[in-house]
Amino acid sequence: MARELEAGQPDPLGATVRDGGVNFAIVSRHATRVELCTFDAGGHERRMPLPARSGDVHHGFLPGAGPGLVYGFRAHGPYAPREGHRFNPHKLLLDPYAREIVGRFEWREVHFGYRRGQPDTEPDPRDNAAAMLKARVAAPLEQRPNSAAELRVPIAETILYELHVKGLTKQHPEVPEPLRGTYAGLGHRACLDHLRGLGVTTLSLLPVHYCVPELHLDPLGLTNYWGYNTLGFFCPDPRLSSNPNDPSATRAEFRAMVAAVHEAGLEVVLDVVFNHTAEGDERGPTSSFRGLDNALYYRLDPEDRAKQLNWTGCGNTLDFGQPAVIRLVLDSLRYWVKDMGVDGFRFDLAPIVGRSGPGGFDPRSPFFTALEHDPVLARAKLIAEPWDLGPDGYALGRFPGRFLEWNDRFRDGVRRLWLRRDLGRGELARRVAGSSDRFDHGGRLPSASVNFIAAHDGFTLADLLSYARKHNHENGEDNRDGHGHEISCNCGVEGPSEDPQLLDQRRRLARALLATLFVSRGTPMLRAGDELGDSQAGNNNAYCQDNALSWVDWAGADLELLAFVRRLISVRAEHELLRRDSWLRAPDPGGAPDRLPVRWRRSDGACMTVDDWHDPRRRSLAMMLGEGDDAVLVLFNPELEVVLFALPPGPWVVVLDSAQPGALEPIACTSSRSLAAQAVAILARPSGSAMTSTPNN
Template sequence: MTTRHAISAGRAAPLGATFDGEGVNFAVFSAHATRMVLCLFGEDGREVQRLDLPERDGDVWHGYIAGLRPGQHYGYRAHGPYAPHEGHRFNPNKLLVDPYARALTGHPVWHDALYGYDPARGDLSFSTADSAPYVPRAAVVDPAFSWGADRPPETPVEDSVIYEAHVKGLTRLHPAATPRGKFLGLASDPMLEHLTRLGVTAVELLPVQAFVDDKFLHDKGLTNYWGYQTLGFFAPDPRYLQAGDISEFQQMVARLHAAGIEVILDVVYNHTCEGDERGPTLAFRGLDNASYYRLAPDRRHYVNDTGTGNTVNVDHPMVLRMIMDSLRYWVEVMHVDGFRFDLCATLGRTATGFDPGASFFDAIRQDPVLTRVKLIAEPWDVGPGGYQLGAFPPPFLEWNDRYRDTVRAFWRGDAGQAPRLADRLTGSARQFDHSGRPATSSVNLVTAHDGFTLADVVSYARRHNEANGEGNRDGHGENVSDNMGVEGPTADPAIRAARARRVRNMLATLLLSQGTPMLLAGDEIGNTQSGNNNAYAQDNEIGWVGWDAPDMGLAGFVAALVAFRKAHPILRQKRFLHARERAVDGLPDLFWWREDGAEMTPADWQDGGRRVLCVEKRTAAGTPAYAALETALFLVFNAGPEVRVTLPACPQARRWVCRIDTSASDPAVDRPAAGAVACPAEAVLAFVLEPAP
């Protein structure tokens, strides 16, 4: 092997491969390695040079190569003990991806050489096969980008409407978005026009950090479509780049920002793609298994609170540093506006269980960069005591699955849902009204990537995941869904009309609730996954949003609801509303009414057959008056037959005007009303207290 470059000491910070204009500094962490070798590759993918990193400061190995330029491909080989029972799995025959790599050349090619052991002999054996031909190389990049006048929209949380989307899935079938399935396609003019027409304020992207297609999926001819198997926490996944340049991601962000839309990333720091002791050695395991992962008492096996085979050891200071460095990189260099943390309960685990004061949360909360972006927790994992809805510290928001299930159950007609829906409509105070947390802490959703689409919630009573190749045993077994009489598609006009109305009712409920609403991409045009409620492996027409016959009438309906929410600050209040306990102008700010105009009694709340909920909302105590022309909203949620509802009495020179009616495909109406009014069967009505003419 011919030597082409000389290496000098360099420096221990920053970690990763850093181009300074004259050369590249390499720095990588390993507490237990005995030797760290930098491998350089030519453009043809062949390894051309190996250089020992000459210096070690603490647990950081480093070196500097003058004259090296961006575009150079590299990897590491780590020497040290191969002692699984002691937690060590070093194997210098395995090429390792730099955890701080800003770009990768591709994805692993599944081969037995990827394993640190001989698959025929088990994980205690030692593999001498060279994995370099099958492992993607890291690439040195200069992430500098001409941002011009780019400014983050900094949309207040209370004004946010989040749109969860998959980079490829949203655009792959769109007839006009180009390049389809790529970052730039998501920010193409047709997509920007659609998003701005809806009125959403942020796109929340399923994982875009470099990830791996699981071997068991590869063996079945499937891929990891969703991306929850991270290999590189700093590198955009190559599959979403048109020309392989990370600036494409930056261009996407800049274009979305110019349209007033924030970018939130779904990030997976709770586990990696390397799985358990039977998994491949691609990066972290080979660099320092005992530091990067939480190990079982026998040290050979892994703690598996994530259900994926391994759990990242966030308690280790250098692992926590990697996560924090990654988050800051995406904010400062890539200009993203927030993060949704997958299985966030895992990140708060300590030796004694979940702790809202864990080091991860403390690090986030003191960080001057990260405290100015949006932070959203998925508040559970599969480990003991893993369900932690409402337990996260401010400023975290949380996905609220109880909101989802309650809204679906109420509109399905399940018994006893009225008091539950009342709580959800007012910010799920039972979970979130503590520790100074605002009502916006609840991220309200009726659908997400994990589960049925909204069209499928009203079309299927059971899951249909046969295409996943797991015998239809994967995915949620209980979806709180209803096929309305026929499983799947139907030509019956009555069933189709009933389904469409229920979709409208759930969307209206979502956008009329306190909290932070989140829409699933495609729901606004009637997208279906044909009953698949776990499309994680369906990188095809099942998982992609269908644009061949979009229901643009429904999209207009959603846009009208979003516009109504934006026009009425009462719906966006951060303070929790309280009946009788607080007062504005001597009046409570929350009233629960019966259909006959009387206040709800304990007996009414305990009536399991109650299908109608009427609420009057005012401005919360201590909240400045938002608009002189608005003093209250009166909302009716009727999951039963047509009923007459008595409107609350109006102050002098005021009148009630019905502005939303979901019994029609166009919700926007202008219908002054007084006294007892007819509320159509299975409908939502929204009345605004306005000045009388």
């Protein structure tokens, strides 16, 4: 039986099995006392004040305790909302460092630190322990093997594939039923065979941290399917486990999935949500951080400290001006790399992590400095969503050099080119060339730009071409949620159609969009299911739709589109000039040797002039990369008619034409090449038997 608490150690934070017992350590600057609360199998609670304090860390050691012990904390201190303090020892608090979380979360009035429906000036005296989630002491993990788990895909060869763990396999016919929609399902051979055959290199998983749904979804019978509402930053979400009631089995399943993905030669990147927590705004529940030290963990309104600053649109904002918050995030990142085996992270609303002062984004913030010098995270891939709702919140191109950044300028520009034909050739060239206006500084390379056409947030690729407006009524917010100004084109009919000509136009545009993505400088990202023609029926904010609307529809897969995407990625891999991670330059003898020569041409073969770049009447463009026998030519025709392109001198072969997706063999060309309306073609110099015998001009 566990004895009385001893002083223990302030490090590491959380619950650590050691020396014949368990050490507990937790950060609270303003708490006067923190109690450790343990629970037996019958739910009976034992409260013990942590006996020692080192700076802001309260700690204690419980001899005789071990893995499986269920526990939580209660923090004592002032309940003074106008001063930023919301301590309420009647509320059991979840350990922010919990590796295992037990219980089933339900929205109940008792979880709030005040009585709902009344002013929050007085604490609620009702105890919530019986209904509250609790932490469980986790057994130490065995060390991971170092073979395939240590693989790293070079940045220049990275192709991101953004997916939801459940959504990708829930309807996969070759994944066994018990594993569909789980970590094990993602690691199943049938799923990995598809991903390897597709040619992607790096799986970017939507959040897998322990998540709870928002309060407003509960009466609607909906949940936070995407997972952007984190409560436990060290615990894999049990909803994605084939053993959801066993946290230790869930951890093991996640690690096994990562190992299987590595064995397949692929990487795992996690979408992490360190900008806010699931506690919501100042009227939200007291579940963990708010009760431990609201004024320490969260940014508060300086004019009214009873209110949270909402720079995330989710009610609260974590305060990266506090060393405790920086430490929490770094400890979490290290855990997922060192113990769980992942290869990198995509930071949701990433400017938040670069805000250490009173407002603006700072690429030299303490968090970025600590991250740069962390030896465990030195090789991790880092990706930023470079915008939030705070001051100076649009930070595209301003992140430190190791970061890749989601590039919405590329997304919007390419959509405008093909769907509205209102993009000038200068802007097309700028985006295709790697968005140098944003990233060509400080030694950064084109790979810093994560180029994408569609992502989880917004229309799918198929819906971009089928809907002119959002259809989010099933989300329960009267269609008010989601982006109201998507750059899309329904091609004349809203939603599904059986018109052969309309369907042909949609397919043609889909191929042109994808081809533009994979011939551009930068790191391409493909949304899971877009290679199959997946639709969400026009819902561009399906975050709460854990059903067939969001799950990838394997039975309805567009196999012709899938074959085209495979071929497109293969062509990018075969032609180094298409994926070389270097900026472009004019082909003059004195040009920078580390930059790739490029010639921009009109369709008649003449080099582009200043006037040509600004001519609104013409949009077709040719891009020639390299010189001599080592050259690649990309033709863009956004026009609604066939365009005849005059080719540079010498022999060429068409290795891909988006207007002819069934053509698998290179086609020889001499002086010219006709390109169908709304199409992209890739040409290269012939080599040996690669050229067919019949010219096609």
